[in-house]
Amino acid sequence: MNGIDTGDTAWMLAATALVVMMTPALGLFYAGLVRSKNTLNTFMMCVAALGVTVVSWALIGYSLAFSEGNAIIGGFDHALLNGVGFEPVEGQTIPQLLFFAFQGSFCVITAALVSGAVVERMRFGPFMAFITLWSVLVYPVLAHWVFGGGWLADLGTLDFAGGVPVEMGSGFSALAAALIVGARKDYGRQALLPHNAVYVLLGAGLLWFGWFGFNGGSGLSAGDSGVLAFTNTFLCPAATLVVWFTLDLVRGGKVTAIGAATAIIVGCVAITPAGGFVSPAWALALGAIAAVPSYALIVWRPRTRVDETLDVLAAHGMAGATGIVFIGLAAQLAWNGTADGLLYGDAAQLGHQLVAALATPAYAFAMTFLLLKLVGALTSLRASAHEEALGMDVTQHGEEAYLTGEGAILLTATPEEADRVTSRAA
Amino acid sequence: MKLVIGIVRPERANEVLEELYRANVRGVSMSRVQGHGGELDRVETYRGTTVRMGLAEKVRFEIAVSEEFVDTTVDALAEGARTGEVGDGKIFVLPLERTVRIRTGETGESAVTPIDGGVAR
Numbered sequence: 001m002n003g004i005d006t007g008d009t010a011w012m013l014a015a016t017a018l019v020v021m022m023t024p025a026l027g028l029f030y031a032g033l034v035r036s037k038n039t040l041n042t043f044m045m046c047v048a049a050l051g052v053t054v055v056s057w058a059l060i061g062y063s064l065a066f067s068e069g070n071a072i073i074g075g076f077d078h079a080l081l082n083g084v085g086f087e088p089v090e091g092q093t094i095p096q097l098l099f100f101a102f103q104g105s106f107c108v109i110t111a112a113l114v115s116g117a118v119v120e121r122m123r124f125g126p127f128m129a130f131i132t133l134w135s136v137l138v139y140p141v142l143a144h145w146v147f148g149g150g151w152l153a154d155l156g157t158l159d160f161a162g163g164v165p166v167e168m169g170s171g172f173s174a175l176a177a178a179l180i181v182g183a184r185k186d187y188g189r190q191a192l193l194p195h196n197a198v199y200v201l202l203g204a205g206l207l208w209f210g211w212f213g214f215n216g217g218s219g220l221s222a223g224d225s226g227v228l229a230f231t232n233t234f235l236c237p238a239a240t241l242v243v244w245f246t247l248d249l250v251r252g253g254k255v256t257a258i259g260a261a262t263a264i265i266v267g268c269v270a271i272t273p274a275g276g277f278v279s280p281a282w283a284l285a286l287g288a289i290a291a292v293p294s295y296a297l298i299v300w301r302p303r304t305r306v307d308e309t310l311d312v313l314a315a316h317g318m319a320g321a322t323g324i325v326f327i328g329l330a331a332q333l334a335w336n337g338t339a340d341g342l343l344y345g346d347a348a349q350l351g352h353q354l355v356a357a358l359a360t361p362a363y364a365f366a367m368t369f370l371l372l373k374l375v376g377a378l379t380s381l382r383a384s385a386h387e388e389a390l391g392m393d394v395t396q397h398g399e400e401a402y403l404t405g406e407g408a409i410l411l412t413a414t415p416e417e418a419d420r421v422t423s424r425a426a
Numbered sequence: 427m428k429l430v431i432g433i434v435r436p437e438r439a440n441e442v443l444e445e446l447y448r449a450n451v452r453g454v455s456m457s458r459v460q461g462h463g464g465e466l467d468r469v470e471t472y473r474g475t476t477v478r479m480g481l482a483e484k485v486r487f488e489i490a491v492s493e494e495f496v497d498t499t500v501d502a503l504a505e506g507a508r509t510g511e512v513g514d515g516k517i518f519v520l521p522l523e524r525t526v527r528i529r530t531g532e533t534g535e536s537a538v539t540p541i542d543g544g545v546a547r
Binding site for chain 2: 185190386389391394398399400406407409410411413
């Protein structure tokens with residue numbers, strides 16, 4: 001086929017599957033961080049993204065991100081997957097169909113990330129409505145800016161795997177969502193603690209595993225930049241872990257498990273934009289540096305009235321911004337073949353990165369604010385205080401995460417089962 | 427000396443603890459129990475199997491108090507647990523024959539009187 005490289009295609013097929021796995025991994029991570037009565041609802045918010053945002057991506061999202069348009073947003077050329085087939089996009093060596101799936105898996109995880117701000121209180125229906133709109137009007141626009149030939153790409157902003165659309169996009173959307181949906185009813189009054197730290201650690205581990213596809217695939221080939229990003233994804237979170245351990249020790253005298261899980265995410269996020277642009281040594285440095293602002297924000301945020309429940313802003317918004325700005329300092333032409341940062345003689349690159357670090361939060365915050373106001377005008381975003389007290393699993397889904405599986409009274413079974421019972425009675 | 431038992435909704439357990447704390451009642455045991463008090467049943471569905479959860483989750487408080495604390499304890503339990511809906515729970519007050527504080531061997535009223543100033547480590 002025209003310009004297709006089978007090696008690149010093979011890697012990108014695997015990378016796409018790895019990224020798809022990140023969304024249920026995030027569900028596990030988030031589910032462990034909430035109270036047991038909200039386990040399923042929290043997990044289901046991520047599963048919801050696997051449904052609605054994949055459909056919206058196929059219908060219109062991909063087109064708005066990656067077809068010809070203006071500097072802000074793409075057009076409708078690829079709507080309903082029109083023209084997306086086995087031919088590669090110009091300059092690529094994989095089928096466009098695969099490029100579409102790979103990019104779509106990014107939209108899914110990003111929408112799922114935002115749920116961290118509203119868990120334990122937002123109604124499930126309005127949440128699905130919100131992420132459907134969000135996956136059309138927020139994610140594709142930000143993706144277009146840096147990946148689809150939009151104004152940041154024209155300016156020269158570098159973003160390897162989604163510091164702009166994924167990390168800052170989700171982080172600042174989460175802040176807006178937390179402000180509009182409001183705090184949980186007992187926030188700041190009672191201790192609201194994670195119910196299963198093992199889920200949190202396992203979720204973080206699976207996210208890191210998936211991130212090798214996320215960053216390693218963002219070179220869209222099995223070539224140098226992908227290999228660099230892959231290895232940097234190995235190094236950067238390790239450095240974050242070490243620094244996080246130290247901060248935990250200094251602050252509380254103990255290294256914490258939930259802290260370690262958070263550090264893995266922060267390190268993976270920080271290297272996301274920078275993965276294919278900085279040397280492995282600088283990736284280690286970035287991991288160490290990125291721990292500090294995110295750690296500070298995580299310590300400070302719960303003392304405020306903002307119940308951004310699972311700290312999406314600290315772990316993704318802050319660490320994503322750190323990574324984006326870091327490119328402007330440490331990018332190295334010798335490693336990336338594209339551009340140098342300030343430390344290697346090009347101060348302008350830092351300027352391009354700072355523009356992205358300011359424009360992205362502004363758009364993500366404002367648009368999410370508007371979309372939630374819109375959904376909120378049509379229906380109540382929140383469960384009632386009583387439902388919140390009972391737990392979102394029972395009230396939103398009619399299921400519970402931790403049952404013994406017996407002791408309940410059978411009402412209706414499958415039709416065959418019901419028949420069997422009736423015939424026996426007769 | 428009385429043993430006050432309160433069986434309340436799990437979602438009100440935190441409110442009850444707050445009320446008890448405010449009423450200066452220390453020394454509380456809490457356990458999760460399952461029970462039925464005539465409230466409406468909860469219906470859940472798993473893969474096409476619809477079931478009625480016959481027993482509801484409840485939290486059981488057990489508090490041993492001296493005579494002067496009986497009323498405040500009962501009031502605190504009721505205040506924290508009440509929602510006005512069926513299923514708010516029950517409070518039972520039972521006479522206590524004997525109490526021993528294991529650490530010191532103290533018995534009777536002094537065994538249910540909290541010690542000041544101790545912080546658990």
